[in-house]
Amino acid sequence: MFIHLGNANVIQSRNIISIVDYNIISSSVIMEEMVAASKKQDKIMGEETDAKSVVITKDIIYFSTLSVPTLQKRASMISTISKLEDYSEELE
Numbered sequence: 001m002f003i004h005l006g007n008a009n010v011i012q013s014r015n016i017i018s019i020v021d022y023n024i025i026s027s028s029v030i031m032e033e034m035v036a037a038s039k040k041q042d043k044i045m046g047e048e049t050d051a052k053s054v055v056i057t058k059d060i061i062y063f064s065t066l067s068v069p070t071l072q073k074r075a076s077m078i079s080t081i082s083k084l085e086d087y088s089e090e091l092e
Helices: 023-027 029-040 068-083
Strands: 004-006 009-012 016-022 051-059 059-065
Touching: 004 059, 004 068, 009 059, 016 023, 016 068, 023 029, 029 051, 029 059, 059 068
Parallel strands: none
Antiparallel strands: 004 009, 016 051, 051 059
């Protein structure tokens, strides 16, 4: 399944390692170093100026204008949808 992160970024939900609040970056030396290293490698997507959350994947870090709770709701909707029964054959 896919999840829309805002800023025209859509990724596969299985690739998400973590979704954290943007403010966490400045309070964690490890997070600051990780973001700085990703910037040097040009592995950052999205604008940092309006970011509310940070979506971390194996290869890329995404700055999202959507909040962590909004992204969590989207991810949980995907989880719920994937567990639904497929009745499309019965409609034919």
